[in-house]
Amino acid sequence: MNPARPPALSAVGRALPPHRADQETLIAAFRDLWAKQHFNVDRLEDLHRAVRVGGRNLALPLEQYPALDTFQKRNDAWIRAARSLGAEAVRRALETARLPVEAVDHLFFITVTGIATPSLDALLVNDLGLRADLKRTPIFGLGCVGGAAGIARAADYLRAFPGQAAVLLSVELCSLTLQREDLSIPNIIASGLFGDGAAAVVLEGGDRRPASPRVPRVVATRAVFYRDTERIMGWDVVDTGFKVVLSAKVPSLVRERIRGDVDAFLAEHGLDRSRIAHWVAHTGGPKVLRAFEEALELPPRALERSHRSLEETGNLSSASVLFVLGELMDEPRGPEAEPPREGDYGLLLAMGPGFCSELVLLQW
Amino acid sequence: MVSPGPEEAVRQQALGEIRRILGEELAVAAAVEPGLALVADLHLDSMELLTLAVGLENRFRVKLNEADGAGVKTVGDLAGLVARRVQETRP
Numbered sequence: 520m521n522p523a524r525p526p527a528l529s530a531v532g533r534a535l536p537p538h539r540a541d542q543e544t545l546i547a548a549f550r551d552l553w554a555k556q557h558f559n560v561d562r563l564e565d566l567h568r569a570v571r572v573g574g575r576n577l578a579l580p581l582e583q584y585p586a587l588d589t590f591q592k593r594n595d596a597w598i599r600a601a602r603s604l605g606a607e608a609v610r611r612a613l614e615t616a617r618l619p620v621e622a623v624d625h626l627f628f629i630t631v632t633g634i635a636t637p638s639l640d641a642l643l644v645n646d647l648g649l650r651a652d653l654k655r656t657p658i659f660g661l662g663c664v665g666g667a668a669g670i671a672r673a674a675d676y677l678r679a680f681p682g683q684a685a686v687l688l689s690v691e692l693c694s695l696t697l698q699r700e701d702l703s704i705p706n707i708i709a710s711g712l713f714g715d716g717a718a719a720v721v722l723e724g725g726d727r728r729p730a731s732p733r734v735p736r737v738v739a740t741r742a743v744f745y746r747d748t749e750r751i752m753g754w755d756v757v758d759t760g761f762k763v764v765l766s767a768k769v770p771s772l773v774r775e776r777i778r779g780d781v782d783a784f785l786a787e788h789g790l791d792r793s794r795i796a797h798w799v800a801h802t803g804g805p806k807v808l809r810a811f812e813e814a815l816e817l818p819p820r821a822l823e824r825s826h827r828s829l830e831e832t833g834n835l836s837s838a839s840v841l842f843v844l845g846e847l848m849d850e851p852r853g854p855e856a857e858p859p860r861e862g863d864y865g866l867l868l869a870m871g872p873g874f875c876s877e878l879v880l881l882q883w
Numbered sequence: 884m885v886s887p888g889p890e891e892a893v894r895q896q897a898l899g900e901i902r903r904i905l906g907e908e909l910a911v912a913a914a915v916e917p918g919l920a921l922v923a924d925l926h927l928d929s930m931e932l933l934t935l936a937v938g939l940e941n942r943f944r945v946k947l948n949e950a951d952g953a954g955v956k957t958v959g960d961l962a963g964l965v966a967r968r969v970q971e972t973r974p
Contacts, residue, residue, distance in 0.1 A: 556941065557937060557940070557941055558940045558941045558944050558945075558946070559937065559940045559941075559946045559947075561946075562933075562936075562937065562940070562946075563937075566933075703908075703934070704930055704933050704934045704937060705930060708930070765930070766928070766930065767928035767929045767930035767931065768928055771928075
């Protein structure tokens with residue numbers, strides 16, 4: 520036992536809903552809606568193609584969405600779908616970590632796409648048979664930064680309780696937030712970019728021995744808040760649900776800030792960017808990924824997993840960065856033919872409403 | 884719908900619509916004069932420029948393409964472009 524050992528990320532479980540729709544099918548479904556208000560529909564189709572998303576896995580069959588014409592109907596559908604998808608992600612993560620469900624001491628639940636009280640983590644205590652003394656922390660509102668923030672908060676907890684195991688679950692069903700009558704450009708872009716999915720991460724305190732001999736550990740974390748940037752991204756909560764706030768300033772903010780923030784964080788740990796072998800970046804969109812690559816002067820293909828994840832599933836908000844992490848841990852391919860080696864450093868990073876970023880330094 | 888009229892009348896209507904979109908949809912507080920540059924003076928980002936273009940297309944039932952955008956720097960340039968497109972599309 521080594522009490523100073525940082526918390527481990529033992530496994531990631533990923534779950535996508537079964538209703539796959541490619542981008543052209545979605546464009547065709549949106550076209551009539553757009554034509555109600557917009558003269559040049561071709562321009563909007565080009566917008567949907569420009570986000571570099573090949574398709575999305577939807578919580579519901581495509582034909583069921585038009586009937587969801589109130590916030591209540593959409594949120595009820597969210598609870599049903601999030602419950603089953605969340606359970607699937609947690610089961611997969613525990614299975615990979617080779618942990619029984621009774622071993623979980625704390626469940627952190629992250630979302631920004633639906634609300635429930637009792638919260639979804641409570642529903643999963645019943646569905647998964649989690650312990651009655653399970654500690655639960657539902658976190659709403661972090662948006663795209665939630666996956667990185669969730670790992671950081673869960674790791675903080677495990678530093679206090681190094682003998683315990685925690686699960687971080689993120690479920691985002693972005694398709695069920697879509698405001699069909701909002702034909703603004705930000706909403707049209709959001710409807711082309713965001714997808715549905717759930718990811719669960721099993722974290723184990725430093726006194727525990729994960730089943731896999733080579734898993735990343737959370738060496739350090741850093742939260743960075745960008746003052747007076749409240750309208751860059753978020754929701755306006757309106758009578759019909761969550762209306763997206765999305766500014767084109769996100770990539771420029773990344774360009775201005777991320778390099779200094781990353782360098783300062785790494786320097787505190789005696790590192791620089793050249794020491795980071797694995798970059799796990801939130802799949803904000805093609806422009807955001809390009810901004811990461813340019814600002815951080817990353818080697819070619821360093822963010823290949825993020826690009827691929829964006830293409831395959833769209834931006835899954837808080838779950839996105841966990842999907843990229845899962846890819847790295849489960850099936851290493853791309854820049855490295857080999858799995859991460861012992862001692863390798865990784866940096867997991869995401870940005871989201873606030874505006875803010877969260878940085879997580881990993882070491883295998 | 885746009886009432887028939889000379890190009891100048893449409894240009895003035897386009898100017899009015901640009902002011903409306905900037906003020907109502909994009910929360911631009913500054914007085915919008917024809918000589919102001921869309922990017923350098925009004926600091927519009929790509930999504931705001933797109934909102935402006937789409938709003939004008941919807942109001943005047945014309946298409947503005949990327950090649951058009953190359954010659955458009957100011958509010959006045961944009962209003963002039965819309966007026967020309969409207970004239971071109973009239974039977």
